Amino acid sequence: MKNILKSVAALVTVLIAFTSCDDTKKSNAKSGALSSNVAEKVYVAPGEHDEFYAFISGGYSGNLTVYGLPSGRMFKEIPVFSQFPTSGYGYSEETKPMLNTSHGFIPWGDSHHPDISQTNGEIDGRFIFINENNTPRIAKIDLKTFETTEIIEVPNSAGNHSSSFVTENTEYVVAGTRFSVPVPQRDMPIKDYKGNFQGALSFISVEPEHGHMDIKFQVLMPGFNYDLAHPGRGASHGWFFFSTYNTEEASTLLEVNASQNDKDFIAAINWKKIEEYVNNGGGTMMPAEYAHNVYDEATHTATSTMKKEVLVVNPSEVPGAVYLLPTPKSPHGCDVDPSGEYIIGNGKLSANLTVHSFKNMLAAIEDKKFAGDAYGIPILNFEDVLAGVVEQAGLGPLHTEFDANGNAYTTFFISSEVVKWKLGTWEVLDRQPTYYSVGHLTIPGGNSRKPQGKYMFAMNKITKDRYLPTGPELEHSAQLYDISGDKMELLLDFPTHGEPHYAAAMKADLIKERSQKIYDLEDNKHPYAAFSDDDTKVVRDGNNVHIYMTTIRSHFSPDNIEGIKVGDKVYFHVTNLEQDFDVPHGFAVIGQNTSELLIMPGQTKTSVWEPTKVGVWPFYCTDFCSALHQEMQGYIRVSPANANTPLKWSMGEDIE
């Protein structure tokens, strides 16, 4: 009996194993065909790394956020144009100059279009550039440290929107103005806009080794609005294309008045030709005022220099350098395919996409087939430059990116979808809804000669009901799609920070290998750095008191300071002596009306404190640095303005 039972049991078990195994396979196959395992495609196991970096603009947050794909996890917010109390960026003495402009210190910015540096038309992951729309500026972020290391203001520009796109070898980062303005700025009636305002397109040279930026020249164009831009690549390298709207040159109720012309233009600029012209002494140096802010990694300090002149070029001075390509209905996006042959203009009030051919453009120029001119700039015939039209692809086309297989992906704002279509045949291959009202989209490397494909993500303007509600103000949504198959597949829906205006993305390997872990203390050239506990001191210079302070797990040196008086300006120069990966220290003192500091290993940062009250005030480390983090603290004694308390400091012993 026992044995029989046993064998029955065994048999049943075996049967179960078989049946269940079989059935599981079957049911997997079934559901796989229908719904596929989407979760698996975005799952990055704990401790594993994402395959791609995505750098998503923070829009009106003024910053740039770093995400991983396919997980949609956010790794860092890089402060760029906005003060950032988390690290003290824009509050610390070292970084305040980064936000200096010709309009004074500007604590905020509106960041828009990140673009990664390129070599031979392929993204190289060295630097990422991003534009500030409101007070026109271009920033460079070093992808070794993920820190903003340079910001240049753009004069004669307003609403710096068709920016910051790089040429094939990062010869230039280009910035075009959205608003045309009086150049130079002057007091004049607004109604005299037409014919008097101008649009400046700035070509900012990038020094190859450190990426230092310098405005090489500005092309002063007619008073249209310059919306977006992209460089030529491959055969069209040496050209830059800008979409324009408001060729009506209206200055009021643009939503109606700038939609009167059937066609606006894509402006094609032969920058190599203009570069040659200015290299031979061409152009006019005009007075201007703009800030150039550079962060020095040795001194850990930024300096701001006010520049006084800029070289301008009128298109009429360089015949054959600028042409206008008629493009229907207020084109917004202006995108160039990986081969450099097709220039896609997305008329935002159109249902069709217009694709221009670079070859056709050159042929029409060669044959001098012009339809007329605008302020002396030749206008080509629409039919002559047209390569094709993607018919009725959707409503409100905005932006196009590309994969490596000859497909293009365009966002449609009004119909809230991404449409995949074929370059050359212009046929629509697939469409997927976005949730909701998509602006830009990004494909890793999608704006280079070599798109890296695999994923595409859509960044939306409207969130509504996508996530748990958080009151009237919502973060914007983004959706990640798998584009490796014939049809796009929605994988993930993730919230972004600020306005995810646009993003640049690339394979992680290149950047990952170079990412810096600490700042070498030996390279620290900060004038107020202290390199050991014994190095620390407090120096009075009139009402200014400089504290040369160090931090190491788990104390400040000095941690007792006396002799400070109400009315003093106290500079805490804090050097983090740690040389270990990911051991920052923070610095906070009561009543600090700037922000805390977050100091990376080997770095020195300075916070100014102006005590207004007599007392003994504490300071402490804000970063949970160690097991004895709660012990990492100190006191600073503030005496009345007329007191005679001697200036003394200590660590580990009492001040006598």
Add this chain to the structure above:
Amino acid sequence: MNTFKQLFFVLACVSLLFACKNENQEASTTSTVTETEKTTTERSGQAFIEDDEATPNCLQIAIGSPDHKTLVAAVQAAQVENALVNVGPLTVFAPTDAAFAALPEGTIDDLLKPENKEVLANILKYHVTPGNLSTSILTKLPKLGQANNQYVQVEVVDGKPVIGGANIIASVKAGNGIVHVVDKVLLPPTEEK
């Protein structure tokens, strides 16, 4: 006792087998659900968000109107709901039921047929202009670029805008633009493409 234990084991195994089968059934139910979800993606999007706090959008206004039953039926048949609810701004010319009734007999029935979905969608999009255009602004514009990529002419008769031959009977502000109630259905010109 021992025998009992073993019997129990066998029973447990057998029930496991059944449980396993049940799981499979569940799995196939799930895939049917997925299938249903797929077919209903056409019924998802901003048009289907429940919201009774905000100002009604162009679609909600049409749905709430007793004079626009045909228009609403047409919008649903053409599945262009989402085009009427996005942030726009949009100007929607909304023909009344009487305007639809004035079309040649059988036209509407024909258009509502599934095979004519594209034609119907094209006609409906011809009633939508990107932009928030009041009647006073409309009098200043010679033509409007419509969402189907064609133009409609605007005339001014007795100081009032007439859109492709249609008179504006009433205008209602929407959360995402404006709805002008019109007395005629606008038919897209066929020669222009």
